[in-house]
Amino acid sequence: MTAASDLAASGSAAPVDSVRTLALNEVGPAERGTRPEEVVIALSPAFGDPFTKTIVDVPHAEVIRQLLAGIEERGGVARVIKVYKTADLAAIAHHGAKLSGSGIAVGVLSRGTTVLHQRDLARLSNLELFPQAPLLDAEVFRMIGSNAAQYAQGQSPKPVPTRNDQMARPRWQAKAALLHLKEFECIDHSREAVEVEPVITKVD
Amino acid sequence: MSLVDPPVAALALVIGVDIGNSTTEACIADVGDGEVGRLASSLTRTTGVKGTPDNTTGAVTAVRRALEATGRPAGDLATVLLNEATPVISGLAMETITETIITESTMIGHNPDTPGGDGLGVGMTVSLDDLTTVEEEVPVVVVVGAGADFDDVAHALNTAGERGVDVVAAVLHGDDAVLVVNRLTRRIPVVDEVSAVDRVPLGMLAAVEVAAPGRTIRTLSDSYGLASTFDLDAEQTRQVSPVARALSGNRSAVVVRTPAGDVTDRRIPVGTLTLSGAGRSLDVGVDEGADAIMEAIGRVAPLDDVHGEAGTHVGGMLAKVRDTMTDVTGQPASEIRIRDVLAVDTLVPAVVRGGLAGEVSRENAVALAAMVRTSRSRMQAVADALSDELGCETIIGGVEGEVAVRGALTTPGTSVPIAIIDMGGGSTDAALLDRDGTVSAVHVAGAGELVTKLIDSELGLEDRDAAESVKRHPLAKVESFFHIRHEDGTVQFFSDPLPPHVFAKVVTVTPEGLAAVPVRGPLEEVRRVRREAKRRVFVVNALRALAQVAPQGSLRLLGSVVLLGGSALDFEIPGMVADALAPYGVVCGIGNVHGTEGPRNAVAAGLVDAHAGMVAGPAPEKLQRRAAAS
Numbered sequence: 001m002t003a004a005s006d007l008a009a010s011g012s013a014a015p016v017d018s019v020r021t022l023a024l025n026e027v028g029p030a031e032r033g034t035r036p037e038e039v040v041i042a043l044s045p046a047f048g049d050p051f052t053k054t055i056v057d058v059p060h061a062e063v064i065r066q067l068l069a070g071i072e073e074r075g076g077v078a079r080v081i082k083v084y085k086t087a088d089l090a091a092i093a094h095h096g097a098k099l100s101g102s103g104i105a106v107g108v109l110s111r112g113t114t115v116l117h118q119r120d121l122a123r124l125s126n127l128e129l130f131p132q133a134p135l136l137d138a139e140v141f142r143m144i145g146s147n148a149a150q151y152a153q154g155q156s157p158k159p160v161p162t163r164n165d166q167m168a169r170p171r172w173q174a175k176a177a178l179l180h181l182k183e184f185e186c187i188d189h190s191r192e193a194v195e196v197e198p199v200i201t202k203v204d
Numbered sequence: 205m206s207l208v209d210p211p212v213a214a215l216a217l218v219i220g221v222d223i224g225n226s227t228t229e230a231c232i233a234d235v236g237d238g239e240v241g242r243l244a245s246s247l248t249r250t251t252g253v254k255g256t257p258d259n260t261t262g263a264v265t266a267v268r269r270a271l272e273a274t275g276r277p278a279g280d281l282a283t284v285l286l287n288e289a290t291p292v293i294s295g296l297a298m299e300t301i302t303e304t305i306i307t308e309s310t311m312i313g314h315n316p317d318t319p320g321g322d323g324l325g326v327g328m329t330v331s332l333d334d335l336t337t338v339e340e341e342v343p344v345v346v347v348v349g350a351g352a353d354f355d356d357v358a359h360a361l362n363t364a365g366e367r368g369v370d371v372v373a374a375v376l377h378g379d380d381a382v383l384v385v386n387r388l389t390r391r392i393p394v395v396d397e398v399s400a401v402d403r404v405p406l407g408m409l410a411a412v413e414v415a416a417p418g419r420t421i422r423t424l425s426d427s428y429g430l431a432s433t434f435d436l437d438a439e440q441t442r443q444v445s446p447v448a449r450a451l452s453g454n455r456s457a458v459v460v461r462t463p464a465g466d467v468t469d470r471r472i473p474v475g476t477l478t479l480s481g482a483g484r485s486l487d488v489g490v491d492e493g494a495d496a497i498m499e500a501i502g503r504v505a506p507l508d509d510v511h512g513e514a515g516t517h518v519g520g521m522l523a524k525v526r527d528t529m530t531d532v533t534g535q536p537a538s539e540i541r542i543r544d545v546l547a548v549d550t551l552v553p554a555v556v557r558g559g560l561a562g563e564v565s566r567e568n569a570v571a572l573a574a575m576v577r578t579s580r581s582r583m584q585a586v587a588d589a590l591s592d593e594l595g596c597e598t599i600i601g602g603v604e605g606e607v608a609v610r611g612a613l614t615t616p617g618t619s620v621p622i623a624i625i626d627m628g629g630g631s632t633d634a635a636l637l638d639r640d641g642t643v644s645a646v647h648v649a650g651a652g653e654l655v656t657k658l659i660d661s662e663l664g665l666e667d668r669d670a671a672e673s674v675k676r677h678p679l680a681k682v683e684s685f686f687h688i689r690h691e692d693g694t695v696q697f698f699s700d701p702l703p704p705h706v707f708a709k710v711v712t713v714t715p716e717g718l719a720a721v722p723v724r725g726p727l728e729e730v731r732r733v734r735r736e737a738k739r740r741v742f743v744v745n746a747l748r749a750l751a752q753v754a755p756q757g758s759l760r761l762l763g764s765v766v767l768l769g770g771s772a773l774d775f776e777i778p779g780m781v782a783d784a785l786a787p788y789g790v791v792c793g794i795g796n797v798h799g800t801e802g803p804r805n806a807v808a809a810g811l812v813d814a815h816a817g818m819v820a821g822p823a824p825e826k827l828q829r830r831a832a833a834s
Contacts, residue, residue, distance in 0.1 A: 069354060073318055073382045103684075120685035120701050127704050146379070154683065156708040156724065202355075 022061035023199040024048045030081040030193040033101035039071050039148045040105040041080045042096025043196075044087055045186035047110045054112030055133045055175055058141075064198045066138045067106060070145020076152055078145075080198050084191035087183045090124050093117035095193060102152035106144060111179040112136045116148055127151060128159050134172045135163040215241075216282035219267055220601070220811030223259045223287060223586070225629035226250055226652075227770060230266035231808035232274055235816045242798060242812070244273035245805050253532045254630070255582055260589040267594060284598040285811040286587050287607060298552065298661060299474050299518060300569045301491040304450055306558035311447055312375065312398055312458035314561035319414045319456035320381030320394035324423050325373030326411045326433055329404060329460065335360055340368035345410045345458075347375050349401055354380040358387030365390055373412035375458055377401040395456045400560040409434065410460040417455075424459050425452040434461050450565065474570075475516025477545070481507040490518045490547075494570055497547035505752070510542040510574065522574060529576045544575040544631075546650030546748075548740045553664040571658060573741075575631050575649035601811045605635030605645025610813050611806030612766040613637070614798045621763045623753060624795070624806070625746050625781065627771035629653050632742070634749035636762070646752040650741050652771050658737035663723050663730060673719055674734055677712035678775060681727045688718070691731050735776070742777050743784045750785075759788040766795040772803035 024043075033040065041064070053059045064080070071078045081099060083092045093107025097119040104127075107115045112133035115126045128147065130136055143160040150157035215236040222229045228250045234241040246269035252258020263286070271278055306313075327343030332352060338344055346364075348357055357380065361371050365388075374384065374394045381396035393414035398404070411433050413421045423429035427448045431441040451457045474490045477497060481504035488500040501507060512519035526537045548571045556563040587598040601607055605624070612624045626633040629652045635645035652675070660671035680688040685701040690713070702718065710727045711718040723730055747759070755761040765785060767778050772794050782792040795803040 069380075069383050072386065073379055075318065075382065118685065118704075118707065121704060122701070125701075125704055127707060142379075151708055154708060156710065158724070 019203045020059065020061040020065065021201050021203055022048050022052070022059070022064055023201070024080070024082060024196040025199055026082075026194050027197050028195055030083075030099055030195045032099050033079055035077055035101040037076050037149075037152050038101035039076055039078045039145075039152050040096040040100035041067055041078055042092045042099075042105050042107045042193075043080065043082045044089070044092055044107075044109045044183055045082070045084045045188065046087075046183040047082065047108060048198075050186070051110040051179075051182070054110070054136065055172060055179060056112065056137070058112060058137060060110075061200050062138050063108060063112070063141050065200055066141035067108075067145035067148075068198070070142045070147075071149040074146050074149035074153070076149030080196050081193050082196050083193045084186075084188040085193070087180070087187055089113055089115055090117075090126070093126070094119070094121070094123045097121075099193075100152075104148055104152040106148050109133070110183050111176060114141070114144055116144065116151065118151070128162075130160070130162065132163070132165065132168045133176065134168050135165055217276060217280045218283045218285060218812055218815055219270055219281060220285045220808040220815070221263050221266055221287070221590075222607075222805070222807035222811065223250055223254055223263060224769075224807075225254045225631070227804075228259070228262040228266045229805050229808045230263075230270040231805055231812050232267075232270040233812045233816075235812065238816055240813055240816045242809070243276075244270050245801060245808065246270040246273060247804065255586075256532055257582065257585045257589060259586050260593065263586065263590055264593050267590075278594060281594060281596045283815070284587075284590055284594060284596060285815050286583065286590070286598060286600045287807050287811060288583060288600055298550070298569050298571045298657065299490055299521065300472065300552055300554060300567050301474050301493075302471055302568045303554065304556045304565045304567070306556055306560075306563075310460055310462055311451065312395060312404075312560050312563070313451045313454055313556070313565075314397070314559070314563040315454050316379070316381065316395065316397040316456060316561075318379065318382050319396060320383075320385030321388075321391045322414045322416045323391075323393050324411060324413045324433070325393050326409070327370070327372045329375075329406045329408050329410045331406055332357065332360060334406075335364045335369065335371075338364070338369050341370060343370040343372045345373045345375065345412055346371055347401060347404050347406065348377060350377040352376075352378065352380075354378070354383040355387065358384045362387075362389050373410075375401060375404060375410075375412065393456070395458050398458075398561040403560055404458075405460055405462055408460050408462055410458060412456075412458050414456040420453055420455055421451065421457050424448065424457045425454065430459065433459075473516070475513035475518040477518060477522075478511040478513070479504050479507060479545075480509050480511075481505060490570055490572075493568070494547035494549040497545070497570070497572075501545060501547075507544055508541060510545050518572075521572065525574045525576065534582075540576050542574045542576055544647065544649040546573045546648065546654070546741070546745065547571070548573075548650070548654065548658065548744075550658055550662055552661050569661070571654065571661075573630075573650035573654045575647060599815070601814060605633050605647075606637075606643040607810035607814055608633070608768055608806045609635045609637040609643055609645075609810065610817075611797050611808070611810030612768055612795050614809065614813070615766055615793075615796045616799050617793075618764050618766060623750060623762045623765045625749060625765060625767050626769040626806070627651055627742055627746075627767065627777065628769045629771075632745040632749055633769075634746075634753050636753040636755075638755070644753045646749050648745050648749045648752075650745050651769075655737045655741050658741070659734055662733045662737070663721075663725075665722060667722060670719075670722055673712045673714060674721055674730060675737075676774070677714045677719075679721070679727050679731055679734075680711050680713050680718070682706045682709055682711055682718065688713075691727060735780075738774075738777055739780055742771065743780050746781045747784060759785065759790060762788070762790050765790050765792040767793065768795045768797075768803045768806045770804070 093115045096105030097117040103119040105117045114130040116128040147157040215234045218235045219232040231245045232243045248265045251262035327345045330344045332348045376396040381394040393412045413424045415421045427445040430444050476487045479486045512522040529540050530537045550569050551566040552569040553564050554567045591598045623636045632651045633647050656671045679691040687697045706718045706720050709720040778794045785792045797806045
């Protein structure tokens, strides 16, 4: 499972052979939003840099692009923040939710694990949890974005169908543990969360 | 009470057991010299279908529970009184009588949540791949297949536009319409989520219309709008008018003009019902709708039997009802008479045949509740089994309606003449006790079960428990983790956060907490469906049944009406029935048997009172007291 082979595989399915890269440009400290329909996407310390793809090689550019697309398709607005003080998904997402104008946030770890959170919930609770990162592809990230926007608009979306794979745990656990350790090393306790502007560039 | 009353010698411990469609109720009392000393009552689920030997288990449970409550041994029990639970086993069926068929992929009439752009675009259909070879200045509608990325699609459309191609609209497979439109240099109407986009015919003239948010399309949903768009003559316009009708109310639509394409709004021939009664028989087509059926039933009242045309759905449906009854009762199907039918018009969401986007249209359907009488002998079997089990005498009492009247008469504030409406699960029963002591009773088909079924099918829940919950409990919308808005608009706050699974959902407010209703529509829609279902079954049946027992069929001659049965405990049905009866000057309210039992236990209490009355004389105790007072 190399990046090259995976790209070749996805290239054959997509009509255009091209790669998109992600740059997260810091725009300032993460502050509390005021727009009532706003969704915050809260990213983990290693998201985008140094990591560039999830545990199953979905490019981070694609993760962000699809989440934003899902929100945009539903007429929502999004802000992206990056959290440095913790690599705990629940804490990242809840922090995002507290900064979100609507109280809704999507928390994403570098390896792909995702959660939909709301600010009034207990930190370890959630609206929708996608714990098996290896099963999350572009299509699922789109649906997560779409649901986040709908929650923010006070609608009641159907939960994103969660896939389940009995083999995901034995097959991916070791890699997940390594990725988590890597992510853990990127934690910077002295650094406050920042708002970032995602810039997605297409490279042919 | 029994300890205070001295005449021990004549006292006998008697228990009345009422086996209903869904609950079995018991009322235990000391009876002697026409005096009734009620001790306790109990309630349990009916086992098996009412009026069959399977009921024994439930009846024994009810008796045991009542005995436990009094603390008396089973040996003390002298008599068990059973209701004549003959009459009612009901069957339900639903028959869709219209269907929409799209031929040759003429139109896409689904309502994606988020179409893009707005306005009307008319042009030739081309696939995305062929866009590069299309001539300039030709208006085109681009058809985009599965797997295309929104950025790439927008880029391709913009490039074609720069080249001079007149891209006027697009039809997409994915949920990308807003995304694509946001990236276009020129805003066009885009319809998305068309799952069978590969079946859209290419090289044909097509029109795509998207309305602004909160509005519906104006041109494609109008016959002359279609005629202007596609340059049709009068005859062709007549042919496409079903397309216009099928699209009305949508926010977006696509119409493709193909040589033989058509949308048919077809009535399914569903056969006739043959109603016999009053010495004649009458045929009525099921596809004429509920009103026509009910009117025909009124013309042959009292109904003796109903048959459905063989080889049709309705024939099969009634045969199935008969078969079910045969299985339950062991009687031959030829002896089973369908004594009443309630027909209700309803709308059922159904997938459109030939649709390209999984279009769902709300088709007309007729729900039929049929009521069947079973033979008395089955009740005797229950009585025998009960006697064996409990070791005491078991007597089968009078007709449910008559005993229920006696029970209802113990409600404070009632007087003779009195009418009751017993709203149960399978049937609605009415009975009238006249001044001269005569009781007339009637059973009509359709009650709580039918309401549940209507709610289930109209909301497309396909979940009976959820439908039951919608029927039983008021609705609310969870607006945040700390507050809900009830259906009447009041807001309730909570100090602890609500569970995440009800967040932003329409919920039912149950005693066990909030339960999410699996619908996407607004609360008002669910509420409307619930109230309409109740009105069409309970209000219609209450009026229908009362008219059959009322003197000269006039509701104005009824004095007081007491509502009984499980559905009388509902939070809105009694009010709806009372409202419907108010114009007739009738006093209508919820029964309160013996001033304590509420609308439950009327039959069980009535059985005991009737038994005591038989020992002492003809009239029940309260009547006697009333006679003595006057």
